Amino acid sequence: MNGAVVDTTTAPPEGAVKAKKSKFTYNPNRVAHTLNKLGLGYFSPFARLIGKDEPAKQLREIALNTLLPIVAFAGFVIAWAVLAKAVQTDSVQIPSPHQAWYALTGTAIPAFSHPFPESIEGLEAPYFADNDGMDPKSINGFAQAEKLAEKEYMISQQERVDKFLARSEEAAAEGDTEKAAKYKENSEMFASKTYQGNKTFYDQIWISLLTVAIGFIVATVVAVPIGVLCGISPMFNIAMNPLIQLFKPVSPLAWFPIVFVFTTWGIATPPSDSIWQRALFTSAGVVMLCSLWPTLINTAVGVASVDKDHLNVAKVLKLGWAKRIGKIVLPASLPLIFTGLRLSIGVGWMVLIAADMMAQNQGLGKFVWDMYQNGDTMSTAQIIVAVFVIGAIGFFLDRIMLVCQRLVTFEEQNI
Amino acid sequence: MPETYFEAINLGKTYKTPSGDAVIVKGFDLKMQKGEFVCVLGHSGCGKSTVLSMVAGLNDISEGSVLLDHKEIEGAGPDRGVVFQSPCLLPWMTTWDNVMLGVEQVYFHATQEERNQIVEYYLNAVGLHGAKDKRPSELSGGMRQRVGLARAFALSPKMLLLDEPFGMLDKLTKFELQQVLIDLWNRERLTAMMITHDVDEAIYLADRVVMMTNGPAARVGEIVKIDFERPRDRRDIMSDPRYLEYREQLISFLEERVYQMDEAA
Ligand SMILES: Nc1ncnc2c1ncn2[C@@H]1O[C@H](COP(=O)(O)OP(=O)(O)OP(=O)(O)O)[C@@H](O)[C@H]1O
Ligand SMILES: [Mg+2]
Numbered sequence: 001m002n003g004a005v006v007d008t009t010t011a012p013p014e015g016a017v018k019a020k021k022s023k024f025t026y027n028p029n030r031v032a033h034t035l036n037k038l039g040l041g042y043f044s045p046f047a048r049l050i051g052k053d054e055p056a057k058q059l060r061e062i063a064l065n066t067l068l069p070i071v072a073f074a075g076f077v078i079a080w081a082v083l084a085k086a087v088q089t090d091s092v093q094i095p096s097p098h099q100a101w102y103a104l105t106g107t108a109i110p111a112f113s114h115p116f117p118e119s120i121e122g123l124e125a126p127y128f129a130d131n132d133g134m135d136p137k138s139i140n141g142f143a144q145a146e147k148l149a150e151k152e153y154m155i156s157q158q159e160r161v162d163k164f165l166a167r168s169e170e171a172a173a174e175g176d177t178e179k180a181a182k183y184k185e186n187s188e189m190f191a192s193k194t195y196q197g198n199k200t201f202y203d204q205i206w207i208s209l210l211t212v213a214i215g216f217i218v219a220t221v222v223a224v225p226i227g228v229l230c231g232i233s234p235m236f237n238i239a240m241n242p243l244i245q246l247f248k249p250v251s252p253l254a255w256f257p258i259v260f261v262f263t264t265w266g267i268a269t270p271p272s273d274s275i276w277q278r279a280l281f282t283s284a285g286v287v288m289l290c291s292l293w294p295t296l297i298n299t300a301v302g303v304a305s306v307d308k309d310h311l312n313v314a315k316v317l318k319l320g321w322a323k324r325i326g327k328i329v330l331p332a333s334l335p336l337i338f339t340g341l342r343l344s345i346g347v348g349w350m351v352l353i354a355a356d357m358m359a360q361n362q363g364l365g366k367f368v369w370d371m372y373q374n375g376d377t378m379s380t381a382q383i384i385v386a387v388f389v390i391g392a393i394g395f396f397l398d399r400i401m402l403v404c405q406r407l408v409t410f411e412e413q414n415i
Numbered sequence: 416m417p418e419t420y421f422e423a424i425n426l427g428k429t430y431k432t433p434s435g436d437a438v439i440v441k442g443f444d445l446k447m448q449k450g451e452f453v454c455v456l457g458h459s460g461c462g463k464s465t466v467l468s469m470v471a472g473l474n475d476i477s478e479g480s481v482l483l484d485h486k487e488i489e490g491a492g493p494d495r496g497v498v499f500q501s502p503c504l505l506p507w508m509t510t511w512d513n514v515m516l517g518v519e520q521v522y523f524h525a526t527q528e529e530r531n532q533i534v535e536y537y538l539n540a541v542g543l544h545g546a547k548d549k550r551p552s553e554l555s556g557g558m559r560q561r562v563g564l565a566r567a568f569a570l571s572p573k574m575l576l577l578d579e580p581f582g583m584l585d586k587l588t589k590f591e592l593q594q595v596l597i598d599l600w601n602r603e604r605l606t607a608m609m610i611t612h613d614v615d616e617a618i619y620l621a622d623r624v625v626m627m628t629n630g631p632a633a634r635v636g637e638i639v640k641i642d643f644e645r646p647r648d649r650r651d652i653m654s655d656p657r658y659l660e661y662r663e664q665l666i667s668f669l670e671e672r673v674y675q676m677d678e679a680a
Contacts (some may be wrong), residue, residue: 043505126423190442230495267516309499310503310505312473312491312503313503314507315472315473315490315491316471316472316473316491316492316493316495316497316517317516317517317520318491318492318493318498318520318571319516319520327505327516330504331505331507331508332505334507347512371679410506410507410550410643
């Protein structure tokens with residue numbers, strides 16, 4: 001009673017203004033929840049901290065989730081550096097962390113001695129100035145060199161185009177239409193030319209992603225319907241089971257020659273500048289054959305274990321088979337299907353490197369293979385960079401699938 | 416004498432088990448008129464749900480037959496709306512879609528506009544219009560069962576089958592939902608069979624209360640006719656002297672005579 005009276009009389013006028021003004025309020029709880037849903041739960045303590053929601057607890061959480069992994073990673077890098085010093089033969093050696101850094105960026109960290117002293121021997125400072133200071137043998141340096149080469153090429157092409165256009169106009173002015181048309185044709189020919197450079201590491205990442213996407217999509221299109229059939233019909237399941245069990249454990253290396261026969265037979269040789277090379281499809285085919293199984297099996301289990309109550313709804317309503325599958329069976333098994341898809345994309349990405357190596361697809365596997373063929377320490381250092389990149393991409397793919405999985409998972413009612 | 420609309424004739428259910436045949440229900444006979452509301456009482460495990468699921472067509476009939484509107488039933492179908500103890504809503508659909516799923520099946524010749532009106536009407540009738548875009552996980556237990564009722568009524572079935580629909584609800588919610596059910600029923604007068612464990616609920620809702628004997632081989636034991644005129648008012652009938660009589664009749668059967676009948680059998 002008393003409190004209420006005090007409240008109304010002493011309420012500061014600014015308070016009322018403030019409450020009116022802040023129509024949009026930062027709700028740390030909601031932001032954190034959204035982050036969790038997006039698979040970015042790692043950042044939710046930061047979101048809560050910004051909203052001043054139990055700051056002490058959030059700081060502890062951040063210390064735990066951020067500092068601890070950083071410390072562990074630092075420990076790993078130190079162990080790696082020590083190992084790199086120890087494991088050395090005359091011909092090969094484990095590259096040091098600094099060498100890996102150099103292999104990626106093409107620039108040395110100034111605080112340390114140069115990681116590849118022999119490569120700069122006899123060169124005048126500043127090194128590699130015409131390549132923006134980057135060693136063209138490194139990943140970024142090579143990409144930069146390609147970019148500069150392309151620019152140069154385009155400029156020289158444009159010069160030719162301009163030259164022929166000028167000649168064409170000249171001829172037209174002189175009234176020689178035939179010559180004018182010919183020059184014009186020449187200029188167009190040069191205008192249509194594109195730079196045919198070497199694939200950089202970043203091109204190869206995209207090709208790898210493209211390959212795995214094709215393999216994964218085809219695998220999904222094949223596996224989900226078969227899985228649904230297996231789940232619905234025990235007879236079909238019995239019939240398919242030996243095949244599934246037999247082919248599931250087969251290595252991508254064993255699939256490669258077989259897929260190779262199919263792509264050689266089924267795909268005409270594309271022009272050399274097309275990205276749709278036969279090797280890409282061979283590699284995607286191997287990915288598909290290996291990543292098919294988790295989706296297939298999980299779909300079958302999901303469909304077979306649809307809640308009996310939900311199937312009774314379909315029975316009472318006399319739903320036709322299309323509606324029964326579309327409205328009841330598939331939605332009910334979506335969470336398990338997505339569990340399968342998540343496993344599948346993990347398997348697909350893992351076998352992709354081997355598939356790329358075998359098929360000579362211009363992806364990350366080819367990169368690793370080429371570097372291995374080079375055999376020098378710089379190349380080995382680049383392989384180490386590739387290992388980190390492959391791991392990071394695999395992690396992101398998994399996160400994306402996790403988010404999809406969360407989105408389709410409905411909360412079961414428990415009454 | 417009004418004609419029979421529903422009839423269970425010598426209905427029986429036998430399960431094959433490793434230790435021989437388990438006769439759950441045997442010789443279950445029951446006739447119902449059109450628009451009659453019958454409650455089925457009996458001890459737990461006696462076979463009430465078994466009878467109801469056979470009538471619904473969700474469980475095979477071992478023996479005997481069920482006639483509805485002069486036709487023998489074969490399998491499940493939307494002419495029998497079923498409401499279970501757990502409402503069995505599809506968790507990936509909204510309230511609206513859960514009701515619409517059945518309406519689309521039954522009114523396949525109607526226009527979308529007409530179907531929308533039907534769904535709207537029944538959601539309003541169970542007091543859920545504000546929750547039509549919610550998913551089951553966002554609803555309380557009572558609200559979910561309201562959706563279950565709307566879904567069953569929206570089929571305009573020949574018969575309504577309810578298996579302890581309010582068994583999991585607290586007393587207050589149960590009263591509310593009994594009211595929702597009986598109001599809807601008063602509008603449409605569907606032939607209804609409802610299983611319950613609650614004697615008061617049976618007296619309040621039913622025209623007749625059917626009491627089953629204990630299993631194995633359960634059948635209809637006694638039938639008590641509840642003569643209160645409709646629409647009923649809960650407080651009026653509770654202060655009616657017949658109320659205690661009915662109550663006494665039902666309880667004494669369940670506590671004593673059911674065992675005597677077992678011995679006699
Ligand atoms: N598949 C089955 N095989 C063997 N026995 C079964 C099977 N299904 C049910 N029963 C038995 O049938 C009997 C009747 O079950 P039912 O569910 O019909 O009982 P109920 O009267 O509905 O019980 P409650 O009031 O607890 O819901 C039970 O004793 C049960 O053990
Ligand atoms: Mg039961």
